[in-house]
Amino acid sequence: MQVNILAFGIARDILGAGSITLDVPEQATVSELKELLCSRYPRFEKLASMAIALNAEYASDTQVICAGDEIVIIPPVSGG
Numbered sequence: 001m002q003v004n005i006l007a008f009g010i011a012r013d014i015l016g017a018g019s020i021t022l023d024v025p026e027q028a029t030v031s032e033l034k035e036l037l038c039s040r041y042p043r044f045e046k047l048a049s050m051a052i053a054l055n056a057e058y059a060s061d062t063q064v065i066c067a068g069d070e071i072v073i074i075p076p077v078s079g080g
Protein backbone atom coordinates (compact mmCIF):
# COMPACT_ATOMS: atom_id res chain seq x y z
CA MET A 1 0.00 0.00 0.00
CA GLN A 2 1.12 3.54 -0.56
CA VAL A 3 1.37 5.92 2.36
CA ASN A 4 2.07 9.63 2.47
CA ILE A 5 4.69 10.68 5.02
CA LEU A 6 5.20 14.24 6.27
CA ALA A 7 8.59 15.36 7.58
CA PHE A 8 9.89 18.39 9.46
CA GLY A 9 13.29 19.66 10.59
CA ILE A 10 16.23 17.35 9.95
CA ALA A 11 13.87 14.62 8.69
CA ARG A 12 12.78 16.99 5.91
CA ASP A 13 16.43 17.63 5.05
CA ILE A 14 17.16 13.89 4.90
CA LEU A 15 14.19 13.21 2.61
CA GLY A 16 14.87 16.28 0.50
CA ALA A 17 11.17 17.16 0.67
CA GLY A 18 8.42 17.97 3.14
CA SER A 19 6.50 14.87 2.16
CA ILE A 20 7.03 11.62 0.29
CA THR A 21 4.90 8.71 -0.84
CA LEU A 22 6.27 5.29 0.08
CA ASP A 23 5.16 1.73 -0.65
CA VAL A 24 4.86 -0.36 2.52
CA PRO A 25 3.47 -3.88 2.94
CA GLU A 26 -0.13 -4.29 4.11
CA GLN A 27 -0.27 -4.47 7.91
CA ALA A 28 3.22 -2.91 8.23
CA THR A 29 4.15 -1.76 11.71
CA VAL A 30 5.78 1.51 12.69
CA SER A 31 8.99 -0.44 13.38
CA GLU A 32 8.94 -1.84 9.83
CA LEU A 33 8.36 1.66 8.46
CA LYS A 34 11.39 2.94 10.39
CA GLU A 35 13.51 0.08 9.00
CA LEU A 36 12.34 0.89 5.48
CA LEU A 37 13.13 4.58 5.93
CA CYS A 38 16.61 3.77 7.27
CA SER A 39 17.33 1.42 4.37
CA ARG A 40 16.27 4.00 1.77
CA TYR A 41 17.65 7.03 3.63
CA PRO A 42 20.68 5.84 5.67
CA ARG A 43 21.12 9.24 7.34
CA PHE A 44 18.10 8.39 9.54
CA GLU A 45 20.27 5.78 11.30
CA LYS A 46 22.51 8.58 12.59
CA LEU A 47 19.69 10.39 14.40
CA ALA A 48 19.63 10.11 18.18
CA SER A 49 15.92 9.36 17.99
CA MET A 50 13.07 9.36 15.53
CA ALA A 51 9.43 9.13 16.55
CA ILE A 52 6.49 8.47 14.29
CA ALA A 53 3.05 9.96 14.77
CA LEU A 54 -0.04 8.35 13.27
CA ASN A 55 -3.10 10.54 13.00
CA ALA A 56 -1.66 13.23 15.30
CA GLU A 57 -0.65 10.83 18.11
CA TYR A 58 2.72 9.31 18.93
CA ALA A 59 2.77 5.70 17.74
CA SER A 60 4.45 2.69 19.34
CA ASP A 61 6.77 0.54 17.23
CA THR A 62 4.20 -2.28 17.24
CA GLN A 63 1.32 -0.16 15.97
CA VAL A 64 -0.01 -1.22 12.55
CA ILE A 65 -0.19 1.39 9.79
CA CYS A 66 -3.47 1.53 7.90
CA ALA A 67 -4.23 2.99 4.48
CA GLY A 68 -5.13 6.63 4.84
CA ASP A 69 -3.23 7.17 8.10
CA GLU A 70 -1.54 10.54 8.46
CA ILE A 71 2.11 9.68 9.12
CA VAL A 72 4.58 12.23 10.45
CA ILE A 73 8.27 11.73 11.16
CA ILE A 74 9.22 13.53 14.36
CA PRO A 75 12.98 14.08 14.52
CA PRO A 76 14.88 14.76 17.73
CA VAL A 77 14.32 18.25 19.09
CA SER A 78 16.31 20.36 21.48
CA GLY A 79 15.15 23.14 23.66
CA GLY A 80 16.53 25.63 26.04
